[in-house]
Structures are given as structure tokens and as C-alpha cells.
Amino acid sequence: MSKEEISVLTVLYSSTTVGGELVIEEEEEEKVNQIKIVARRLQRRYALKFGISRTGPKFEEQIQKAAAVVFCQGGAVRILGIDSKVERSLLIPYREIKVECTIPKDDGTLVSYVGFRVQHDNARGPMKGGIRYHPEVEPDEVNALAQLMTWKTAVANIPYGGAKGGIGCNPRELSITEQERLTRVFTQKIHDLIGPHLDVPAPDMGTNSQTMAWILDEYSKFHGHTPAVVTGKPIVLGGSLGRDAATGRGVVFGTQALLADHGMSIAGQKYVIQGFGNVGSWTAGILHDQGGIVKAVSDVSGAVKNDKGLDIPALVKHVSETGGVKGFEGGNAIEASSILAEECDVLIPAALGGVLTRETAKDVKAKFVIEAANHPTDPEADEVLASKGVTILPDVYANAGGVTVSYFEWVQNIQGFMWDEDKVNSELQKYMIRAYADIKDLCKNHNCNLRMGAFSLGVGRVAKATMLRGWEA
Numbered sequence: 335m336s337k338e339e340i341s342v343l344t345v346l347y348s349s350t351t352v353g354g355e356l357v358i359e360e361e362e363e364e365k366v367n368q369i370k371i372v373a374r375r376l377q378r379r380y381a382l383k384f385g386i387s388r389t390g391p392k393f394e395e396q397i398q399k400a401a402a403v404v405f406c407q408g409g410a411v412r413i414l415g416i417d418s419k420v421e422r423s424l425l426i427p428y429r430e431i432k433v434e435c436t437i438p439k440d441d442g443t444l445v446s447y448v449g450f451r452v453q454h455d456n457a458r459g460p461m462k463g464g465i466r467y468h469p470e471v472e473p474d475e476v477n478a479l480a481q482l483m484t485w486k487t488a489v490a491n492i493p494y495g496g497a498k499g500g501i502g503c504n505p506r507e508l509s510i511t512e513q514e515r516l517t518r519v520f521t522q523k524i525h526d527l528i529g530p531h532l533d534v535p536a537p538d539m540g541t542n543s544q545t546m547a548w549i550l551d552e553y554s555k556f557h558g559h560t561p562a563v564v565t566g567k568p569i570v571l572g573g574s575l576g577r578d579a580a581t582g583r584g585v586v587f588g589t590q591a592l593l594a595d596h597g598m599s600i601a602g603q604k605y606v607i608q609g610f611g612n613v614g615s616w617t618a619g620i621l622h623d624q625g626g627i628v629k630a631v632s633d634v635s636g637a638v639k640n641d642k643g644l645d646i647p648a649l650v651k652h653v654s655e656t657g658g659v660k661g662f663e664g665g666n667a668i669e670a671s672s673i674l675a676e677e678c679d680v681l682i683p684a685a686l687g688g689v690l691t692r693e694t695a696k697d698v699k700a701k702f703v704i705e706a707a708n709h710p711t712d713p714e715a716d717e718v719l720a721s722k723g724v725t726i727l728p729d730v731y732a733n734a735g736g737v738t739v740s741y742f743e744w745v746q747n748i749q750g751f752m753w754d755e756d757k758v759n760s761e762l763q764k765y766m767i768r769a770y771a772d773i774k775d776l777c778k779n780h781n782c783n784l785r786m787g788a789f790s791l792g793v794g795r796v797a798k799a800t801m802l803r804g805w806e807a
């Protein structure tokens with residue numbers, strides 16, 4: 335094994351290191367080989383495509399993301415004692431789609447982009463997941479994200495499997511008409527493989543409700559008017575009330591459940607939030623409305639702090655006028671890099687993946703970390719935080735509010751009946767509170783932390799559905 339592989343595996347299997355030496359048990363060999371294959375493929379592709387160092391931060395981040403999912407799933411499989419053949423069937427995606435999308439640019443020249451859709455599992459229902467437009471869309475990462483969606487929908491107990499897709503393009507370099515042509519061509523290529531009872535895409539990085547409106551329109555040319563083919567649509571085309579706020583609202587419901595478990599409530603606690611976009615700003619606003627003291631927030635422009643609590647509605651107004659939290663007069667400017675180390679009760683990373691590392695985790699002063707972003711905590715940081723007694727509410731549960739309200743949107747489209755916002759919010763609360771209770775039951779029965787509890791709940795539900803459906807050829 336190369337030094338590099340050992341370092342990746344040591345991170346992933348940090349719980350099995352003894353005195354700094356990597357110890358891999360025999361039954362883990364197969365999983366290790368799988369991770370090595372993912373690592374090698376990513377390494378080669380990233381090095382070739384972007385000319386980056388094979389051990390550079392981008393490579394490390396991609397490896398971490400892809401492998402963390404495999405790692406957590408592996409832990410869950412061990413906890414649940416799942417048969418290795420079932421495990422293999424859970425790991426391999428149901429279908430991987432790769433299509434070439436050629437469009438004329440506005441100046442008449444032709445340009446081609448590659449689009450992907452990985453449909454991971456449909457044992458519990460139609461597959462569900464975002465479509466992202468990003469220059470670094472890459473099949474192995476899409477695959478890991480599709481798997482994560484399978485476990486996330488299962489944890490939330492909504493009747494879906496998992497999928498993810500995207501087009502390797504930079505939407506900022508495309509005009510709106512070029513984006514529309516690209517979306518329509520992509521939809522033409524995959525229209526018979528998506529659908530309300532097959533696979534239901536949603537917006538993700540670089541896509542939005544307008545992208546979903548184009549997919550709906552193009553799909554409907556082939557299949558008749560079908561709003562339930564996508565979620566995250568504009569309200570006039572069948573989008574759900576409450577969808578914009580749903581991930582942030584779900585984060586708050588999850589936090590509420592966790593704090594209640596510790597005899598605490600939202601009101602009166604001090605919160606620090608990294609990221610003030612869709613998820614961070616809604617989370618901050620709802621916490622503020624419920625009496626939480628949001629003492630510091632950061633975004634890409636900088637960070638602000640007020641020990642008495644920031645006036646979040648005023649900060650939202652400032653951000654909409656200036657584009658960032660920098661310069662907000664209701665607080666003092668602080669270094670954005672120190673946000674994770676701020677004194678508080680609850681720390682909420684709501685921006686990027688991989689921000690809590692072995693180094694940054696050492697400085698965390700919060701008692702609770704709520705993973706509003708995807709993969710904010712790497713496996714090493716997990717250990718450091720556990721040794722400090724910090725409780726982590728894992729992303730696979732904490733940010734599931736968005737996909738849960740996407741499910742409500744699909745239900746409303748199929749019912750042909752629109753719910754009012756109070757109904758959407760109260761149903762979301764039910765789903766989040768119930769999922770927390772289910773995770774806690776698993777944690778108690780298997781003596782594990784919330785991350786392993788959540789993964790075990792999700793993997794267990796999918797495994798059960800898979801076995802009940804059977805494999806008859």
C-alpha cells in the first residue's frame with residue numbers, strides 16, 4: 335500500500351488505529367479495497383482533469399466526501415449485522431446514466447457537455463435527488479451523493495430512494511438561453527428514465543426553480559402535463575409553500591428535539607452559524623423568532639458578532655442590500671476563520687463540507703454541533719469532538735427538511751391539491767421529531783452515537799425493504 339493510501343485509510347479508519355498504526359481487521363478488507371478503488375479513480379481523474387496535485391486539498395475533499403459515505407454505511411452494516419450479499423446490493427447503484435448534451439451557443443458555435451444521473455436505490459420508492467450544474471461534476475462524487483440521498487430519505491421515512499445528477503458545465507459562463515437549451519437537451523436524453531414514479535430531480539448547486547420549470551416543460555412534451563416529475567418548482571407551476579425555508583426550518587426542529595433530549599429549549603441558548611445563504615439565514619431567522627441568541631454568523635464576505643444577539647431580520651435586510659454580512663452595523667466584525675471557535679452552546683456549520691477537521695475541531699467550544707451543511711465534519715474531527723463531549727447532530731438527519739418538503743410538494747402534485755403553509759410546516763415538524771425519536775431508539779439499542787444511529791436507521795430500512803421485495807429473476 336502506498337503512503338498516500340495509508341493516509342486516506344488511516345483517516346477513514348481512525349477508530350481502528352492503535353498507537354498511530356493502521357489496523358484493519360480481516361472482514362474489513364473488502365471495504366478497504368472498495369475505498370482504494372474509489373480513491374484511485376478520483377485521484378487519476380482529478381489529477382488529469384484539473385492539473386491539481388494528487389494530494390492537494392481538492393483531491394482530499396473529494397476523497398473524504400465519497401469515502402465518508404462508504405465508511406458510515408460500513409459502520410451501519412456492521413451494527414445491523416447485514417449479510418454481505420445484501421450489503422453489496424446496497425452499495426452498487428441501480429443505474430448510472432451518462433449522456434452527451436450538444437447545444438448551439440448564442441454565437442452559433444456548437445458546444446458539448448456531459449450530463450450524469452446516478453440512480454442509486456429504489457427499494458423504498460422512486461429515486462430522489464438534486465441536479466447540479468458545476469464544472470467539477472464527476473461520476474464518483476455523484477455516486478456517493480446519490481447513496482447519501484438513499485440513506486437520507488430512509489432516515490426521514492419518506493417513500494423514496496436516492497439519486498443525484500448533474501452536468502459538467504459552469505452556469506456562470508452560460509447565458510440564460512444557453513442554460514435553457516442545455517437543460518432541455520439533457521431532459522430529452524433522460525426523459526424516459528425519470529418520472530413521478532421513477533426518479534424525481536430537484537435543484538442543487540448551480541440550478542434553481544427556473545431549471546426545474548424547464549425540465550417540467552420538456553418532460554411534459556413527451557408525457558403530458560406532469561408537475562410531479564420535479565420538485566423545487568416555482569409556486570405557480572406546483573411548487574410547495576414553505577419549500578424555501580424547509581431545510582432551515584428542519585434544522586431548527588432537529589435542534590429542538592436534540593436540546594429537549596438534554597432538558598433544554600431553543601430560547602436562551604447561544605448559537606453561532608457559519609454560512610448565511612438559504613439554509614443559514616432561514617435557520618438564524620427561525621432561531622431568533624423562537625428566542626434563540628444568534629451571537630455570530632459568517633459568510634464568504636466576512637463575519638459579525640454581537641454577544642447580546644444579532645438582529646437577524648435587520649441582518650437579512652443588510653445582506654439583501656449589500657450581498658454579504660460584512661459591514662453590518664448591528665455587530666462587530668470578527669475574523670471569518672475564527673467563527674467555528676466562538677464561545678456558544680450550539681454551533682451550526684451551514685456553508686461548506688469539510689470545515690471541521692482534526693485541527694479546527696480542537697478549538698470548538700460549543701456543546702452541540704448541528705450539521706446543516708453536507709459533510710461539514712471529517713472522520714478525524716468526529717473523534718476529536720467526541721473526546722471533548724460535543725454532541726453532533728448528523729447531516730443525514732439535520733438537513734433532511736428540504737427533501738421532506740420536496741416529498742410534500744410531490745404529494746400535493748399527485749393529489750392535485752395545494753396545502754397551506756401551516757400544514758407544510760406542521761407536517762415537517764412531525765417528520766423531524768419522529769425521525770429523531772427513531773434514531774435515538776437505535777442509538778440506545780446499539781450503544782452508538784447519533785451519526786451511526788442515523789446511518790443504521792437509514793441503511794436498515796433500505797435493507798429490510800430490499801429483502802422483503804426479494805430478488806426473483
Ligand SMILES: NC(=O)c1ccc[n+]([C@@H]2O[C@H](COP(=O)([O-])OP(=O)(O)OC[C@H]3O[C@@H](n4cnc5c(N)ncnc54)[C@H](O)[C@@H]3O)[C@@H](O)[C@H]2O)c1
Binds near residue numbers: 609610614634684687
Ligand atoms: N438548500 C438546501 O435545501 C439544502 C439541503 C440540504 C443540504 N444543504 C447544504 O447546506 C449547505 C448550504 O446550502 P445553501 O443552500 O444555504 O447554499 P447557499 O449557496 O445559499 O449559501 C451558502 C452560504 O455559505 C457561505 N460561504 C461560502 N463559503 C464560505 C466560507 N468559506 N466561510 C463562510 N461562509 C461561506 C456563502 O457566502 C453563503 O452565505 C451546503 O452544504 C448544502 O449542500 C442545502
